[in-house]
Amino acid sequence: MGVNSNRVDNFETIKIQSEIPMFQSPLEIHKVRLPPQRTTLQKLRHRLSEIFFPDDPFHGFKNQTWVMKLLLALQYLFPIFQWGPEYSFRLFRSDIVSGLTIASLAIPQGISYAKLANLPPIIGL
Numbered sequence: 001m002g003v004n005s006n007r008v009d010n011f012e013t014i015k016i017q018s019e020i021p022m023f024q025s026p027l028e029i030h031k032v033r034l035p036p037q038r039t040t041l042q043k044l045r046h047r048l049s050e051i052f053f054p055d056d057p058f059h060g061f062k063n064q065t066w067v068m069k070l071l072l073a074l075q076y077l078f079p080i081f082q083w084g085p086e087y088s089f090r091l092f093r094s095d096i097v098s099g100l101t102i103a104s105l106a107i108p109q110g111i112s113y114a115k116l117a118n119l120p121p122i123i124g125l
Helices: 040-052 066-077 080-086 089-116
Strands: 011-016 027-032
Touching: 066 080
Parallel strands: none
Antiparallel strands: 011 027
């Protein structure tokens, strides 16, 4: 069934003829059944798996050679190995501009909030 066990696969379709003249095709209403009853243990297991493993982070490792698994593990632990080869000077320039923009806004704001709280300005940094 997968992660989302609330999915309903079986539903009934009821066709209704519309009394409004512009609707020539029949409208369909789907009766949706309630999800199956689950025990408290099943609910707890599902919630814990959603908290600690919201998706399967290791799905890319299945059916791979050990060399590919090692490369995927390095990319998983150190994301720079994933995006680093495509990083260009143009992206670096954009990162510098966005960093300077955020710094020019965040530094004075932090100093101002520190002064409002009657704290030394260095605390706002």
